[in-house]
Amino acid sequence: MKRDRKNSANKADRIKGSPRRQGRREFLLKTGGLLAAGAFGAVPLRGWAADPVNIGALYPTTGSMAQIGVGCVAAAKLAVEMVNDAGGIKSLGGAKLNLIISDVQSDTTVTRTETDRLITGNKLSAIHGCFASALTLIASEVAERAKVPLITGSSSDQLNKGRTYTFTPFARASQFARAQLQMSKLVSDTPKVAVIFENTAFGTSTSNGLKELAPSEGVEIVMFEPYSAGFTDASPLINKVKSSGANALFSVSYLNDLILIVRTVKQVGLNIAINGGSGGFVIPDFYKNVGKLAEGLQGVAHWNHDMDANCEKVNTEYKKRTGEFLFEYAGGLVAQTFMIADALERAASTDPQKVREALSTLDVSSGYAAMAPGGKVKFGPDGKNVFGRPVGVQWQDGDLASVFPKEDARKPLMKT
Structure with a gap:
């Protein structure tokens, strides 16, 4: 069991590829000053007035989809840093977001296992991931059973059928x-x-x-x-x-x-x-x-870095950190993080079911949470953004x- 725990905690560091690629991926994964824990838990953070709010992140940082997954991890860290630097969740006493990352290894079987471990091993308020439809459909099933809200940039229309804890803010x-x-x-x-x-x-x-x-x-x-x-x-x-x-x-x-x-x-x-x-x-x-x-x-x-001034601002910062422009899935992830923060603020609770209720009534047309084509996000009863459209x-x-x-x-x- 100890060896399993150690292996799970180290997944994000096992990045495949050439030596040059290895260096860039490790940089993206390890920088940002935020916690990138494995699916089994996180080191408690000290010095904050309020307990941190745990947000799960399911992304493939190894395997065939790692190019996108590593960029998403870098964006996730940037987004959490932005929320925390702006004062955290004020209705929770300025609580900071605590990012807990799990590598789903570009594999459907691992995705199911890691989603379950992420949820059972941590007290989560919400999850974002995975971007690839084949992976997200599985992660969503597990999150639905556990009644933890999952917000995703995946485009599969199947995610909007028979689910109540899954939210898709972008085009289908x-x-x-x-x-x-x-x-x-x-x-x-x-x-x-x-x-x-x-x-x-x-x-x-x-x-x-x-x-x-x-x-x-x-x-x-x-x-x-x-x-x-x-x-x-x-x-x-x-x-x-x-x-x-x-x-x-x-x-x-x-x-x-x-x-x-x-x-x-x-x-x-x-x-x-x-x-x-x-x-x-x-x-x-x-x-x-x-x-x-x-x-x-x-x-x-479903997202592009030139859509509005907020997108351009985030893109500039992301580019400073990674040397690359903020691409679709990573940029959408920044917006998703602010949607979760908005829901936490209105729920004034870390309880996932209350966060789910707050997400279901999300209605934004300004700020980072509204970074979507058309600049509006409002979820319908099926979890789909009623204003969603591609660019x-x-x-x-x-x-x-x-x-x-x-x-x-x-x-x-x-x-x-």
């Missing part, structure tokens, strides 16, 4: 699909789209949304093809795209798959407009890996610019 997968279809008309008056998607909850829900909505948006889908997530050869798939007659390609993929797909498109000489959707497309590592091939490519996101983005000069819809555009669309 079906909304991403409509935005992508509408953006296809920015490059052609008669879009013919090839849809390729990973065979996961994220890929399936988003692609099905594309297929269902295409006729009403006047878009013809000429190819609809799943692939095994984590594949190593995209040539057969891209050759099918090439022979389909498509003038636009929608790839519903996370980072590594999308990198392979974009490179393969170039290698086979296919000249086609690409909308990478969300997932791996909207994080800095995508551009680092494909470079100029990314320029002009479009995507959709269309495009890679321009190594950065992601908001370009769609018109009311959310911060830069004009770059023609390619």
